[in-house]
Amino acid sequence: MCKTKGGGLDFERECDILQYIRRKYFKMEVTVRLDANGALKPEEALYKLKELSRFNIHSIEQPLKPGHELLPELCRESPIPIALDEELIGVHDVAAKGRLLEKIRPSFIVLKPTLHGGIKGAKEWIELAEKIGIGWWLTSALESNIGLNALAQFISEYPVGTPQGLGTGKIYEDNFQSPLMISKGEIYSNSKVSWELEEFTNNISI
DSSP states (O other): OEEEEOSSSOHHHHHHHHHHHHHHSOTTTOOEEEEOTTOSOHHHHHHHHHHHGGGOEEEEEOOSOTTOTTHHHHHHHOSSOEEESGGGTTOOOHHHHHHHHHHHOOSEEEEOTTTTTHHHHHHHHHHHHHHTTOEEEEBOOSOOHHHHHHHHHHHTTSOOOSOOBOOGGGGOSSOOOOSEEEETTEEEEOTTOOOOOHHHHHTOOO
């Protein structure tokens, strides 16, 4: 599984990077997801998606800026499945969530519970998406190991076969020691390692 961010380099350079990845790894060896972060210009989006499709891309997140009127049409015509991310932020009413998904009809939604209404909000998005055949996956959003643990337990409630995006809590140097470990793209609980929360609990005042 490989995820790359788009929009930071010129388009030709980004295509060169994807071509390098595909020369080194076949489609069945590495799944590539792109995150455009809304960087594509509407008048160029479909052309660029067609060009990117040459590299066997699994999906592309948020190709246009949130709320753009052309997004539903792009979801219908894109040769690469489109996933929504930022588009979901700030939509908390269940009926409004349903209308958004029905209108845009993305192939996937990418859920960050920290930004998408917590665990309750994520459950609502999942239920609505599954009703109309939209896929989904969960990613962490700079949580500590405590947040990462909560997300891992949450996702374990679902029979998922799609790679999730849990692991960003490991980037912190000042973090709680956790039995969670990531190996070969999978997350485990190491029974030989315990939580170190003593310093945290000692600093709580009631």
